[in-house]
Amino acid sequence: MSVLKDKVVVITGGGGLLGRNFSRAVAAQGGVAVIADLNMEAALAVEQSINKDFSGHALAAELDITDKDSIDRLIQLLEQRYGKIDAVVNNAYPRNKNFGRKFEDIEYQDLCENLNLHLAGYLLVSQRFARHFESHGNGNIINMASVYGCIAPRFDIYKGTSMTNPLEYAAIKSGIIHSTHYLAQYLKGKGIRVNCLSPGGILDRQPEPFLRAYREYCNDKGMLDPEDVCGTLVFLLSDASKYMTGQNLIVDDGFTL
Numbered sequence: 001m002s003v004l005k006d007k008v009v010v011i012t013g014g015g016g017l018l019g020r021n022f023s024r025a026v027a028a029q030g031g032v033a034v035i036a037d038l039n040m041e042a043a044l045a046v047e048q049s050i051n052k053d054f055s056g057h058a059l060a061a062e063l064d065i066t067d068k069d070s071i072d073r074l075i076q077l078l079e080q081r082y083g084k085i086d087a088v089v090n091n092a093y094p095r096n097k098n099f100g101r102k103f104e105d106i107e108y109q110d111l112c113e114n115l116n117l118h119l120a121g122y123l124l125v126s127q128r129f130a131r132h133f134e135s136h137g138n139g140n141i142i143n144m145a146s147v148y149g150c151i152a153p154r155f156d157i158y159k160g161t162s163m164t165n166p167l168e169y170a171a172i173k174s175g176i177i178h179s180t181h182y183l184a185q186y187l188k189g190k191g192i193r194v195n196c197l198s199p200g201g202i203l204d205r206q207p208e209p210f211l212r213a214y215r216e217y218c219n220d221k222g223m224l225d226p227e228d229v230c231g232t233l234v235f236l237l238s239d240a241s242k243y244m245t246g247q248n249l250i251v252d253d254g255f256t257l
């Protein structure tokens with residue numbers, strides 16, 4: 001199967017947990033995965049690992065989603081190298097060192113900085129790529145949101161652990177979901193579609209009591225492996241979803257039900 005044959009797909013934060021799996025899934029489907037990350041070392045490691053199995057299907061590139069010039073430089077580089085860009089996946093996860101404090105302890109500066117890095121970063125990437133896509137008459141923007149942009153937190157699952165669900169995250173992810181609706185409407189008729197993908201929690205060595213409590217809300221597995229979300233991303237990138245725009249697909253084993 002190669003449903004993404006020759007599609008050039010930029011994955012921001014491609015060096016991270018979901019990003020490296022998304023990049024591999026794109027390459028496995030015949031596309032070119034551009035692993036665009038602030039952390040070049042991580043991006044190069046992903047590039048090397050993918051190219052070992054799918055030669056020429058991965059490219060590491062430096063990107064800061066909060067820097068307009070950095071985004072424009074990447075677009076220019078890809079335009080020169082491939083002559084086109086088919087899609088961008090807003091998947092980076094920037095946060096400052098104080099991200100995730102309890103509501104009572106959040107400082108105004110940290111709140112602003114985290115919203116700016118993440119929500120505004122996604123919007124800046126969307127603006128620069130939409131500009132490019134519009135000039136080519138086609139494009140596909142996929143925004144990574146989360147179940148916690150969709151429903152109120154389930155604080156009970158964190159009991160007995162040091163984990164919590166940060167307020168900034170809820171504000172950022174719900175903002176990303178509604179911005180997806182806004183941009184899909186704004187860009188209608190320009191050959192550009194904009195959708196959102198909202199996964200449930202992803203397994204990453206979380207404590208067992210939390211995993212058990214989380215699973216109670218689910219259909220079967222509970223927290224998911226990164227690979228469990230890849231099929232939906234490939235669908236959104238492929239022509240099978242050609243007439244979908246402005247949607248938010250939730251992949252969460254029933255957690256939000």
Ligand SMILES: NC(=O)c1ccc[n+]([C@@H]2O[C@H](COP(=O)([O-])OP(=O)(O)OC[C@H]3O[C@@H](n4cnc5c(N)ncnc54)[C@H](O)[C@@H]3O)[C@@H](O)[C@H]2O)c1
Pocket residue numbers: 012013014015016017018019036037038039042063064065066090091092093094095121144145146147198199200201202203
């Ligand atoms: N992991 C989960 O449980 C989960 C669940 C639902 C949604 N998500 C969402 O999926 C996306 C990816 O999450 P993840 O867990 O793989 O994150 P991660 O922390 O593993 O990886 C994030 C990547 O983003 C890069 N990055 C940070 N700031 C950047 C910037 N300014 N410019 C470019 N790259 C930058 C980092 O270097 C890193 O490689 C995020 O939007 C996250 O909110 C994650």
